[in-house]
Amino acid sequence: MLSGSGDRRAKIKWAAWLSPLLALGIYLAIPPSLGDRPTSTVLNDRNGHLLSASIAADGQWRFPLCDSVPVKLERSILLFEDEYFYYHPGVNPLSVLRAIRQNIQQQRIVSGASTLTMQLARMLQNEKRTFFQKLREVGIALRMELWYSKEDLLRHYASLAPFGGNVVGIDAASWRYYGRPAHLLSWSESATLAVLPNQPGAIYPGTSMEALRYKRDFLLKKLYLSADIDSLTYALSLEEPLPDKPFDIPQRAPHLLTTLRENAEGRTQTTTLHPFWQQKTTEVAERKHRWLKSSGIDNLAVMVVDLRNGQVLSYVGNTTDPTADGYQVDVIQKPRSSGSILKPLLYARSLEKGIMLPKTLLPDVPSFFGGYTPKNFNLGYAGMVKANEALSMSLNIPFTHLLQEYTYEVFHQDLQKFGITTLTQPPGHYGLSIILGGAEVKLWDLAQAYFGLYRKLANEDNLSISYLPDSRKIPDVELSEINVWHTFQAMTELTRPGADHSWQNFSSSQLIAWKTGTSFGFRDAWAIGLNGNILVGVWVGNADGEGRAGLSGASSAGPILTELIRLGEYDSQWLEKLRPFSFPHQTCTASGMLAGPACEHTETMELGPQAEQSGLCTYHQRLWMDESNTYIVNHSCYDMHKASLRSVFVLPPKQGYYYQKNHSDYSGRPPIYPGCEQQVENLLAINYPSANAKIFIPKELQGQSSEVILEGSHQNPNAELFWHLNDRYIGSTHGEHKQSLLLPRGAYMITILDEQGNSASRSFEVVSDPSS
Numbered sequence: 006m007l008s009g010s011g012d013r014r015a016k017i018k019w020a021a022w023l024s025p026l027l028a029l030g031i032y033l034a035i036p037p038s039l040g041d042r043p044t045s046t047v048l049n050d051r052n053g054h055l056l057s058a059s060i061a062a063d064g065q066w067r068f069p070l071c072d073s074v075p076v077k078l079e080r081s082i083l084l085f086e087d088e089y090f091y092y093h094p095g096v097n098p099l100s101v102l103r104a105i106r107q108n109i110q111q112q113r114i115v116s117g118a119s120t121l122t123m124q125l126a127r128m129l130q131n132e133k134r135t136f137f138q139k140l141r142e143v144g145i146a147l148r149m150e151l152w153y154s155k156e157d158l159l160r161h162y163a164s165l166a167p168f169g170g171n172v173v174g175i176d177a178a179s180w181r182y183y184g185r186p187a188h189l190l191s192w193s194e195s196a197t198l199a200v201l202p203n204q205p206g207a208i209y210p211g212t213s214m215e216a217l218r219y220k221r222d223f224l225l226k227k228l229y230l231s232a233d234i235d236s237l238t239y240a241l242s243l244e245e246p247l248p249d250k251p252f253d254i255p256q257r258a259p260h261l262l263t264t265l266r267e268n269a270e271g272r273t274q275t276t277t278l279h280p281f282w283q284q285k286t287t288e289v290a291e292r293k294h295r296w297l298k299s300s301g302i303d304n305l306a307v308m309v310v311d312l313r314n315g316q317v318l319s320y321v322g323n324t325t326d327p328t329a330d331g332y333q334v335d336v337i338q339k340p341r342s343s344g345s346i347l348k349p350l351l352y353a354r355s356l357e358k359g360i361m362l363p364k365t366l367l368p369d370v371p372s373f374f375g376g377y378t379p380k381n382f383n384l385g386y387a388g389m390v391k392a393n394e395a396l397s398m399s400l401n402i403p404f405t406h407l408l409q410e411y412t413y414e415v416f417h418q419d420l421q422k423f424g425i426t427t428l429t430q431p432p433g434h435y436g437l438s439i440i441l442g443g444a445e446v447k448l449w450d451l452a453q454a455y456f457g458l459y460r461k462l463a464n465e466d467n468l469s470i471s472y473l474p475d476s477r478k479i480p481d482v483e484l485s486e487i488n489v490w491h492t493f494q495a496m497t498e499l500t501r502p503g504a505d506h507s508w509q510n511f512s513s514s515q516l517i518a519w520k521t522g523t524s525f526g527f528r529d530a531w532a533i534g535l536n537g538n539i540l541v542g543v544w545v546g547n548a549d550g551e552g553r554a555g556l557s558g559a560s561s562a563g564p565i566l567t568e569l570i571r572l573g574e575y576d577s578q579w580l581e582k583l584r585p586f587s588f589p590h591q592t593c594t595a596s597g598m599l600a601g602p603a604c605e606h607t608e609t610m611e612l613g614p615q616a617e618q619s620g621l622c623t624y625h626q627r628l629w630m631d632e633s634n635t636y637i638v639n640h641s642c643y644d645m646h647k648a649s650l651r652s653v654f655v656l657p658p659k660q661g662y663y664y665q666k667n668h669s670d671y672s673g674r675p676p677i678y679p680g681c682e683q684q685v686e687n688l689l690a691i692n693y694p695s696a697n698a699k700i701f702i703p704k705e706l707q708g709q710s711s712e713v714i715l716e717g718s719h720q721n722p723n724a725e726l727f728w729h730l731n732d733r734y735i736g737s738t739h740g741e742h743k744q745s746l747l748l749p750r751g752a753y754m755i756t757i758l759d760e761q762g763n764s765a766s767r768s769f770e771v772v773s774d775p776s777s
Contacts, residue, residue: 039153039161040129044069045177047273048262050280051316051474055180057262058254060171061271066181066254067165067173069273073156074163075188078175080233081199082163085224087121091155095122095146122146124202125162166202169209170251177254182210184252192234193242196224210248217247257283260306260322260335261472276472277316282309285572286319293565294324297545302556303329304548306336307565309573310452310540312459315468315476318539323548331548340427340445341544344522344558345399346531347420349492350454351440352396352404354419355411356488359618363491363610364391364597366624367403370659371716373695374437379405382523388664389656391597393491397498399521401441408440416440422483424453442524451533452542457482459535462489462583485613486585493518493580496534515575519566521558528552532562534570537579541566587611595654598622603652628653631678642681655720658690662718662742674720689726689759692716694769702748702773713771717742717757729756 043062047069050056061067074082083090089097097120119127119142126145149158168178178198179187190198200220201209208216222243229239256262258278265274290307297305303326309319322335355361366389372379379401386402395403408416416439417432427445428435435443453470460467461482468476482489496518519534530545543562547553555561576582590612593604600607601621629648631638638648655674656664665671674688693716694700700713717726719742727737728744731754735744742757748771756766 039125039149039157040165042067042165044271046262046266046270047176048258048265049273049275050278050283051276052280053275054280055186055255056258056276056278056283057256058180059262059266065171065173066177068176069271070164071160071174071176071187074159074175075190075195077190077192077195078163078187078199079159081192081195081224081228082159083121084227084231084233085196085199085203086124090121090159093120095150096120096143120146121162122149122158125149125158125165128162128165128167167205168198168201169205169212172209172251180254181251182248191242191245192228192238193221193225193245194248196228196242197221197247200224211250214247214249221247256325257287258320259325260333260337261320263333264322264335264338274473276320277311277318277474278320278472279318282318282572283320286321286569289565289568290321291324291326293545294326294329297561298326298329300555301551301553302545302547302561304331304334304336305543305545305562305565306448307544307569308337308448308452308542309569310456310470310542312456312463312535312538312540315456315470316474317470317472320472334548336544336548337448339548340447341529341546342442342524343444343446344442344524344529344531345401345404345440346446346451346520346522346533346558347440347444348396348399348404348522349458349496349520350420350423351408351411351416352392352495353458353484353488353492354416355392355407356491356613357484357615358411359615360410361392361407362592362597362599362612362616362619363393363495364592365619366390366596366598366656367392367395368406368660369395369400369403370663371693372402372405373693373698374405374409377405377437379437379441386663387667388660388662393495393498396492396495396520399499404440405437408437413437413439419483420444420454422480423457424479425450442522442529448531448542448544451531452540455533455535455542456540458484458489458492459540462486462493462585464585485615487587487611487613488615490580490584496520497580515571516577516580517567517570518580519563521563523557523559526552527554527556530556530558530561532558532566534566536570536573536575537583538575539570539573541569584611587613590616593622593625596622596624598624601625603627605652624654624656626653626655627651628675630675635675636678637675637681638678639681642678658688658718658720659692661720662692665722673722676721688720688763689724689757689765690718691755691757691765691767692718694755694767696767696769698769699772700769702771712745713748715744715746715755717765719759721759724759727758729758730754732756 044067045061046059047055048057058068123142123146126142126149130141164174167173172178172181175187175198178201179185179190182198183190183194197217207213208220210217225239225242228234229236234242261276286307286309290305294305304323306323307319307321308317311318320337322337324332326332356363369387369390371386381400381402390400390403413436414432417428417435420428425446427447427450456470457467461484464486467479467481469479497516499519499521515536517534517536519532522531523529528546528550532543534541543565545561546556588611589609591600591607592598592610593600594606594608599616599619599621603625604622627650628637629639629645630636630651631643632647634651653675661673665673693714702713719726722740725737725739726742728735730746738744750771750773752768752770754766754768756764758764
């Protein structure tokens with residue numbers, strides 16, 4: 006019995022000894038947290054230089070954990086705070102003994118013997134300084150030393166140490182007090198920062214400057230005595246001034262910072278932004294903003310992309326003028342009405358589908374598509390215009406006709422493949438207006454689309470444009486290289502704004518493929534272009550959508566683009582060098598279509614395989630003409646031995662009517678020889694109204710009723726037309742065939758006849774009553 010009791014007591018005794026050791030072992034075996042304080046979101050350029058930063062969620066300027074501590078700061082911190090940091094396990098016994106002796110001698114606490122690791126523990130705990138808390142700091146310091154390297158502990162100390170006010174960490178302190186990164190600080194500046202965490206609430210720049218100077222000079226002397234600095238450096242360092250009023254943290258890309266914070270809050274992001282391009286883009290944008298603001302235009306956005314890799318070189322999401330409404334909005338990422346900025350994409354896809362060739366004639370006449378009536382910006386009509394000229398002049402009516410043939414449903418799908426992410430509605434919601442601003446796009450998406458075009462032409466993989474160094478492959482643009490080339494070629498013919506309007510006169514001028522756009526109501530002005538080296542995208546307008554008369558892509562956004570693109574390297578032959586091999590085709594000079602047997606004047610053009618689908622020229626006809634080459638003849642009225650077969654360029658009546666006004670050499674279809682049988686061909690047309698149109702007649706400003714203006718056309722410019730309304734004769738016209746009528750509500754039939762009895766009729770309805 007006694008032996009058993011003795012064994013139990015021995016076991017209890019061992020347990021009493023082992024339990025604390027076991028608890029201590031478990032305590033040390035658990036890695037301590039090094040903190041999760043909220044940190045600032047920091048944006049760096051491609052070289053690691055600070056672009057912008059936001060204050061942390063708790064109101065502190067606390068940058069994320071630094072990668073390393075600069076040598077000057079490390080030596081200054083360790084010499085001032087913990088000279089034996091690399092030699093102790095978290096607690097320095099010699100410092101403890103010295104502190105005990107000093108405290109006894111002074112009969113008060115004058116030294117806490119805290120190592121740098123213990124100070125880090127105190128920062129992480131953030132508790133009141135008591136004896137018990139001191140013991141906790143010792144325990145935590147031992148655990149940290151066990152689990153983390155000295156370099157990690159030093160980095161955490163330097164990143165979490167208080168430097169006065171709401172400045173935390175050496176990175177934030179360096180920018181706030183010296184306006185530059187920590188690795189560029191002098192010995193004097195490093196020593197000043199090193200002494201601040203000792204009493205951050207009482208001594209910091211702008212407060213207790215003499216005390217601060219005393220501490221700095223004390224540390225500089227220690228650095229000199231320890232041979233870290235020589236006598237000259239020591240003497241010069243003593244003369245350096247102390248920092249006073251804190252600097253503002255740089256904000257060189259504030260809108261990109263805002264956008265990145267959505268997914269990178271509290272992190273440091275190194276971007277692809279280039280310091281030269283970011284600075285120049287900001288300078289140009291701010292200067293243009295001051296000019297635009299005088300016209301009531303508050304906002305703009307600009308970005309530059311490297312065509313070699315899709316990296317964003319500059320990103321100016323808006324002005325930084327705090328007096329401008331909506332200046333905080335990153336407009337690069339906001340959907341805006343597209344205007345006509347999408348026309349090159351339709352041009353390229355129409356070439357790809359074989360609907361047209363680069364110089365195919367497109368209709369440019371008054372046109373009515375149900376309830377949709379597009380107008381050209383110049384409010385004029387060319388009758389017919391070559392497709393490449395319609396693109397360079399940005400004519401709305403030809404491109405609406407082109408889209409009608411291409412179909413807006415297919416184009417809607419194409420835009421999504423190009424990278425346009427804002428088409429959230431089905432195709433029918435946009436209809437034909439999708440080509441003229443009926444859809445919203447983002448500047449970011451536009452840059453992606455046109456970058457994809459360039460990559461296709463350069464025979465390179467398509468990449469996602471990115472402001473982070475992580476571009477990835479994305480599906481290629483579904484176009485043939487030759488059709489992209491023709492698209493860019495047409496875009497180089499766009500007239501440049503302002504002082505650049507005569508750019509073609511200078512051999513050193515850059516070759517730029519570019520496009521502008523203006524949305525309805527003068528709300529959005531666009532410009533996007535490239536020169537074989539960089540791509541520049543610009544948007545100008547008001548973030549709240551308010552329009553301004555005079556706002557246009559050519560006059561407002563275009564000058565920003567051309568000024569920036571001139572800053573980049575360029576090769577005036579870049580487009581020619583990228584011309585892909587393709588098969589030559591003979592095209593009709595007048596119509597731009599594949600040359601048919603009746604085409605007398607042709608030109609050679611390199612085209613893609615889809616060109617064969619566009620068909621032969623339909624506007625040239627071979628007609629039998631009399632000896633004078635004036636009249637069309639046939640065997641019923643003329644000696645055909647005297648006749649000759651001639652090639653004649655003939656447009657449809659409506660197109661020919663307007664075409665002749667701009668082309669004096671166009672004579673249209675020749676008249677028929679007197680007495681000859683009329684050929685079964687309709688020579689005249691009704692231009693307005695369109696078939697089954699419903700016409701709303703508004704009141705004039707003075708309250709008077711507006712008239713309906715009916716319009717017709719004839720192949721023969723000298724023809725006389727006779728007008729009938731509901732079988733009632735209302736008059737005749739020569740030359741310009743128009744009739745102005747005051748019509749009440751109701752259904753009507755308009756009929757016109759020429760002297761040979763050819764006729765055209767059309768039904769329409771007036772849905773408003775002038776007398777109401």
